[in-house]
Amino acid sequence: EVNVEKNLIDTYDAQVDSALRPSLLDEFVGQSELKSQLRVVLQAAESRGEPPDHLLFAGPPGLGKTSLAFIVAEELGRGIRVTSGPALGRVGDLAALLSDLKAGDVLFIDEIHRLPRPVEELLYIAMEDFRLDVVIGKGPGARTLRLEIPRFTLVGATTRSGMVSGPLRDRFGYSYRLDYYGDEELRKVVLRSAKLMHMQLTQAAADEIASRSRGTPRLANRHLRRVRDYAEVEGIAKITDELASDALALFGVDKLGLDKVDLEILRVLCERFTGRPVGLSSIAVSVHEDAGTLEEVYEPFLIQRGLLLRTQRGRLATERAYHHLGYPPPSPEGQ
Numbered sequence: 461e462v463n464v465e466k467n468l469i470d471t472y473d474a475q476v477d478s479a480l481r482p483s484l485l486d487e488f489v490g491q492s493e494l495k496s497q498l499r500v501v502l503q504a505a506e507s508r509g510e511p512p513d514h515l516l517f518a519g520p521p522g523l524g525k526t527s528l529a530f531i532v533a534e535e536l537g538r539g540i541r542v543t544s545g546p547a548l549g550r551v552g553d554l555a556a557l558l559s560d561l562k563a564g565d566v567l568f569i570d571e572i573h574r575l576p577r578p579v580e581e582l583l584y585i586a587m588e589d590f591r592l593d594v595v596i597g598k599g600p601g602a603r604t605l606r607l608e609i610p611r612f613t614l615v616g617a618t619t620r621s622g623m624v625s626g627p628l629r630d631r632f633g634y635s636y637r638l639d640y641y642g643d644e645e646l647r648k649v650v651l652r653s654a655k656l657m658h659m660q661l662t663q664a665a666a667d668e669i670a671s672r673s674r675g676t677p678r679l680a681n682r683h684l685r686r687v688r689d690y691a692e693v694e695g696i697a698k699i700t701d702e703l704a705s706d707a708l709a710l711f712g713v714d715k716l717g718l719d720k721v722d723l724e725i726l727r728v729l730c731e732r733f734t735g736r737p738v739g740l741s742s743i744a745v746s747v748h749e750d751a752g753t754l755e756e757v758y759e760p761f762l763i764q765r766g767l768l769l770r771t772q773r774g775r776l777a778t779e780r781a782y783h784h785l786g787y788p789p790p791s792p793e794g795q
C-alpha cells in the first residue's frame with residue numbers, strides 16, 4: 461500500500477522517476493556499503509519480529525533517499541506513508557498521520573530538517589515511546605491526551621544534514637550519508653533504465669550520458685529520456701555515444717554535467733575574483749543561494765570533480781575549472 465501525500469510528489473519528473481525506481485535492495489545500483497549495512501538492519505529486525513530502528517538518509521538530491529524508503533517498506537512487506545517537513549506545518553498534521561499508521565508501517569519524511577520545532581518535539585516522543593501527547597484546549601483548562609500509536613519505522617531524508625537537530629538525529633538508530641555516484645555506477649543506472657524503457661544503447665552511449673549526469677541517478681534518468689526523445693525524432697533506433705552527445709548538447713547539458721548553480725559558482729570564482737580565495741558567504745550572495753545549501757549540496761560535487769578547493773582563506777577554482785569555462789588560469793604571481 462502506497463499512500464502519497466499530495467503536495468510532495470506532483471511533478472512530471474517524479475512520476476517518471478517512480479517508474480524507474482528500484483523497488484528492492486538488489487535493484488538499487490551501487491552504494492554497496494550502505495546496502496550491506498541496511499540488509500543487516502532489516503534482517504535482524506525481521507528475525508526479532510519487530511519493526512527496524514528509525515533510519516536517516518542524508519545527501520544531495522537525486523541520489524536515492526526516497527527510493528530507499530520505498531525499498532525498506534517493500535523488503536519488509538509493509539505499507540509506506542510519504543510526506544515532507546514543509547508539508548507538516550502544524551502539530552495536528554503529524555498527529556493525524558501518526559494515528560493513522562498501521563503496525564510496522566514505514567513513515568517517510570523527506571526534508572526532515574524543515575520540520576517546525578513543535579512538530580519535531582511531537583515526533584521525538586512518537587519515535588521513542590510510540591505515543592502521542594496531544595494538548596487539547598488552551599490556558600488553565602488545557603488537558604493532555606495521551607494516545608498509543610502502533611510501532612512504526614520512520615525513514616527520514618535530508619539534503620542538509622547540518623540542519624538536523626541533535627535530539628532528532630539521536631533518535632535514529634541508523635544513519636547514512638549518500639555520496640555522489642561514480643561514473644561506473646551511473647553507467648549501470650543508465651543501462652538499467654534503458655532496459656526498462658526498451659531502449660537500445662551502446663556501452664559508449666551509456667558512458668556519455670553517465671559522465672554528464674553530475675554523479676546523480678535522477679539526472680542520469682532525465683538525460684536518458686532527452687536522448688530517447690532526440691533519437692525518436694531523428695528516427696534512429698540504436699543509440700550511439702555520438703547521438704547521445706549531440707542530444708545532450710542540444711539540451712544544453714554541460715560536458716561535465718554541471719548545472720546552472722555549479723557554473724555560476726565557478727564563474728564567480730574565475731571571472732569576478734580571478735585567482736583570489738572567496739568566502740562562502742560572498743559566493744552565496746553572488747549566486748543567490750544560501751550558504752548551507754552551497755556547502756552541502758553544490759560544493760561536494762565541485763570538489764569531488766577537482767573543480768574547486770576549500771582553503772583556509774576561502775574557496776578557489778582549480779586550473780581545471782578555468783579550462784572548463786574557457787579562461788586562462790591565473791598566473792601564480794597574480795594570487
Ligand code: ADP
Pocket residue numbers: 476477478480481482487488489490491520521522523524525526527528617649677678679681
Ligand atoms: P532523492 O530522494 O535522494 O532525491 P530519489 O530516490 O527520488 O532521490 O531518486 C531519484 C531517481 O533516481 C529514482 O526514482 C530512481 O529512478 C533513480 N535512482 C536513485 N538511486 C538509484 C540507484 N541506486 N539505483 C537505480 N536508480 C536510482
